[in-house]
Amino acid sequence: MRSHLTTNVIRKKYLTTAVQIGLIMGMSHAAYAVETTNNTENDEAATPSATLDTITVYSDGYRSTGTKTALDPEDAPMSYTRIDQELLQKRQADSVNAALRYEPGVTSESRGTVTIFDEYNIRGFKTYSNFYDGLRLPYDGAWNLMPQVDVYATEAVEVVKGPASSLYGYAAPGGMVNQVAKAPKSTQENEVQLRFGNQNLKEVAVDSTGPITDTLNYRLVALKRQKDGQMQTTEEERLLINPSLEWQATDDVSILANLFYQDDPEMVPSTPLPAVGTVYKASYGKLGSDAYAGDEWNKFSKEVFMPSVTVNWDINDKLTFKHITRYTDAEAQQRNIYNSAGYVPGSDTILNRIAYTTDENMNNWTTDNQLAYTFDTENTSHNLLFGAEYQETDSDAVYYNAGANGTPNLDLSNPDFSQINTATLPLNTYRQTQDIEQSQLGFYVQDEMKWQDLTVVAGLRHDNFESTTEQTEASQGAVYSNKTFGNDASEISGRFAAIYDFDNGLSPFVSYSESFQPVTGSNFITNEAFEPTTADQLEAGIKYLSPDRATKGTFAVFDIAQKNVVVSDYVNYTNQTQTGEIESKGFEISGSRMLNDWVDVAASYSYTDAEITEDEFNPETVGNMPAQIAKHKATLWADFYPSDKLTLNAGVRYQDGMQIDRLNTDELPSVTLVDIGGNYQINPMLAVGASINNLFDKTYVGACYDINNCWMGPEREMSVSLKASF
Template sequence: MPLARSRPTALSFDSSDPITVHFYRYKPLQAAVRLGLFISMSLYTASSYAADTSPDSAQLPTTTPSATLDTIKIYADSYRSTGTKTALDPDDAPMSYTRIEQDLLQKRQADSVNAALRYEPSVSTESRGTVSIFDEYNIRGFKTYSNFYDGLRLPYDGAWNLMPQVDIYATEAVEVVKGPASSLYGYAAPGGLVNQISKSPQSTPAHEVQLRVGNQNLKEVGVDSTGPLTEDLNYRFVALKRQKDGQMQTTEEERLLINPSLEWHPNADVSVLANVYYQDDPEMVPSTPLPAAGTVYNASYGKLGSDAYAGDKWNHFNKEVFMPSLTVNWHINEVLSFKHALRYTDAEANQRNMYNSGLVTGSDRLLNRVAYTTDEKMQNWITDNQLAYKFATENTDHNLLFGVEYQTTDSSATYFDATADGTPNLDFANPDFSQINGATLPLNNYRQDEDIEQSQLGFYVQDEMQWQDLTVVAGLRHDSFDSKTKQTKASQGAVYSDKIIDNTASKTSGRLAAIYDLNNGFSPYASYSQSFQPEVGSNFITGEAFKPTTADQYEVGVKYLSPDRATKATFSLFDISKQNVVVADEVSYRDQTQTGEITSKGLEVSANHKLTDWMDVAAGYSYTDAEITQDEFNPDVIGNTPAQTAKHKATLWADFYPTDKITLNAGVRYEGGMQIDKQNSDELPSATLVDIGADYQINPLLSVGASVNNLFDKTYVGSCYDTNNCWMGPERQMSVSLKANF
């Protein structure tokens, strides 16, 4: 009897969130006030959902765990996978899907989403490897800026620098869905989406204190505590304090994270989760690019080191994010269930930074710089409401999902620019990082103010159908998007442009996918899916507001799960086409039209295999052939590969268990075939990096761990947008941690 589609086992338990049960081989200030008010209101409101009916039950998927082969995942009926917003097991879903568990994130000592995705095929994570102000990566050849958090998109106005982040320490798992997903999520990038699953309260007491130190003057302390407060009320408290030096000279990083949550079970059929996420980043590393001369190419002074910087001590970036949320799961009866999710975001950021306009003519060491500042604020409300209805016809089981999602964002940005005339150059051969005097810097040379109001309303329906060994997922979503931008431009205080830009878009996106279990471990699948992304701004020629970009993907593949669960593998082929791409003039980047098109075709292979009782291995490879197929401004780039897209990526990761107290791991990752610019004037050197780690269980309560990323401290360029804008890859990062679990 095949294991890949065997019926789940029913288990009774309290939690409405996914639980991971580990069978180890060896024992291995301000927000607090708001939290009290928010939780009090949330619990009062949610009590109306309470009903006195039979207990809910859980499902035991038969999938092979991705990181620890001795792990069994148990999900409640209220669990919703990122790929389908249903309880359909990700390994049984007709799409490319990855779930990276917290155990593996800790093994790799991942501090960011970018670091968490380093071993994921078709994902280029080092686009700006020295930058910490946002998560930026390419999936299947397309840029992605905004992550999802517990299934809701983190807000981004599409124009500026303020992007809320969720720290990996507060994340239970990272789920990656490849390809367009607008049939469920509306606004989404065509390459795929990344969803961070929060750590949620558990009914079993568990407490962790972690201390970590490392190079770059790293100092970190983390606390994670969970357990019951009463018979029907569980809590979780996650907190983190981190300080370190930024990779670029004179830069620093600092973070304070506070993440309390409460989960209330008024009866067996209702769960209410109130979560507050607060993050204060008083010091972050801004995106300050370097020229190709001195990084990719030798200059008269040689090459710059991995800590090269084009900024000044004056440069600064700070960000503060406050996100309370409420999630209600209601098991109405045996065929109906309802989920309500609501989140508010209040965020702000201040920046002092520089961009460059290239090297001084005739010199390969003097950089023309422009100093600027941004002051940004954002408020966002988002809610997603899902009603699931299960029923059966003569030969078919249906899981019908109806959803309504609404979000509104109000953001503002004030931008000051000193222009090139008011900003001192930087001499890379003899850099002086103390040239800027903020009191005399002529930032009023140019000013731009923007107030952006956005709203999106989406209605979606999905039918998950099962005919014996065949599973079909069909979905449609219709979105209405409205954006109004009030924009004012001034020079030396004199306003010369004052206008309102209205963007209104309406789009229907679909998905049709199927997977068939051959009863021998192999399950071939095929899918067609669509996506759209609203664009902020207008065509400088016609003055008309931009239309949303759209994309279509065709994908075929096969998944494999061996009868003994020792091997799991996925192979996929994809073909994506993105239309209405915004393109800019080479000379004046503010002059934009919407006549671009980009296609991306490729393949992905990933596999996990348990070689012996003391060794597990995971390998992956992807080939991405992205191509610019239309560009009215720059016809010479048609047929070229877009910048910041790696053609080849290969990874190998292994875990070793030599004794009952020691775990060792090692990984190798390779990226190559990335172009220096969209003119494809040159190809960046490929990079092969080695990571290692170890964990020693001192006693049942204490363990010590260590990790080294980029073991041989390779200096390399992570990516270039063009020859004036390049970013170094992360240098060697070493850390040692002491963890107490009790």
């Protein structure tokens, strides 16, 4: 019989409360975590052979992504998933995109060969910007600089489905992804990991935490990774340094200082390929998974520096306060190529291209202040949350474009990746500079009410968003346009949700929620500034958790409608209006089960029916499905424990129903991918692991924006790791 540890941290709001962690032998991973404070008798009955170890952990007030309160995600009236670090390492997920591969309702890796940003669709809506410890990572909505946090520096990746603007303001309609930072612990734990793999992967990672004094804990997370990019001649390189300190200033106050630094001197830019040669056969056949339409000249680098301070204060037994402030300083330099209009007329081998560069800088600071008050009335308990959030972003970008006439074409049947000469490339054919200043001030209130087995969450938030863009355009050094435009918004977003817990483990829930997203730019016909896009969702579902916590499941149906969508024509994407509407309906079902003492299984299926319901600029698209969304997605994941020391895992991913463009001229072929892995515990301190993603090295097109812009899916990735824990 296996000896498998499951850890469940029972978080308390009191900063100095000792927390009991039950390490339950014979149970599965996080899906079966047990609250030892309430279920000890049941646990002993269900697992008579379990042995319990007790350690002491000092924890600040736990706040879940879904409600910013201590409400257990299992009891939250919404679709909510938590992917912990253990599972991330099993799947060797190096990015948020990879972490979401098994999440229902999410079309991840829209540009599977690209590493400069995380891009995915949740319930039919594009999401570019992740959250990190509850604060949105800054993005100006116009360029390519989007700070990323490597998943090794996160304790978990949490996914909340549907609009969340009632708590977070600026948020996408389909949902949000929050990366929970690794925090200092009061017990000494050290980990050193080496990883090697195909694509010349070389990686070393360190995670060390423990006490410095009785009131001061530290954590140091560091990583260095190098590998070849999937596309020919491209490379990836990353340096991560993330130290943090937590000081228990008094019995009631803790202060956490976090310093995050990530340097990516080599990243893979977004260089698309045409559908002919990828989706369809060209005269030379089909391109391989490493196909590239760029040049050795191409390059993308990014550097991000983010210090933050978090204060948790238990004012008294009923009143708590949380403050977090983060500053971001980021910059990115890019040299890239895109194909301007597909192949040269009459050819299916010679590709028209345009070379360009961007130089981007961004400064942002944001603060969130939360005051929570708990009180009881007759038969009812309340957890009132008051919040004030402010963020300010100043970004600038300089864009140079060589034009089609100044950029050499590429013969995809016999590519030459060393054609561009930096000295002679006419990048001054077109120049654009933008200076964007943005600010957002939001006030929110939420009441989490509980009547016996009924929990209701109701919230409202008011946001004022201001954006000013100064833009200059020039050709051959001669300025021909100077203009300033602003995008201001004042929005109120709400949420009302309820869940009822029956004694048999079933918990039906229903919710209504709203979102808004500010949009930069203006209508090219009227020159009027764009208004924010808004959306609302109706969701209903049911959750199940068995008494022995060995089986859990969630079923949800949803209907999301988004208005004021920015649309553009096919000839010139800069010709934009705001006359679009999109509706997305569907359902998601997921579940996990411990079949016996050596097999755990998790499965999911989602159906996403997104539809363009209004587009005055392109009426031919009305009734069509937007591109880059999988209508059907199914996953299966299993963990096997054949012995005390050996763990094996395997997964299958399937997606289908993705359109090649918004005209719905064709549908991409369905794809089924297999992942496998395993871990062997050599001794208590040393373990070796291995994983293979896309086991059979399936060559496929991951997504297309249109017939001239497609991206291959990730090829087979193999890695072996050696981890020392002490």
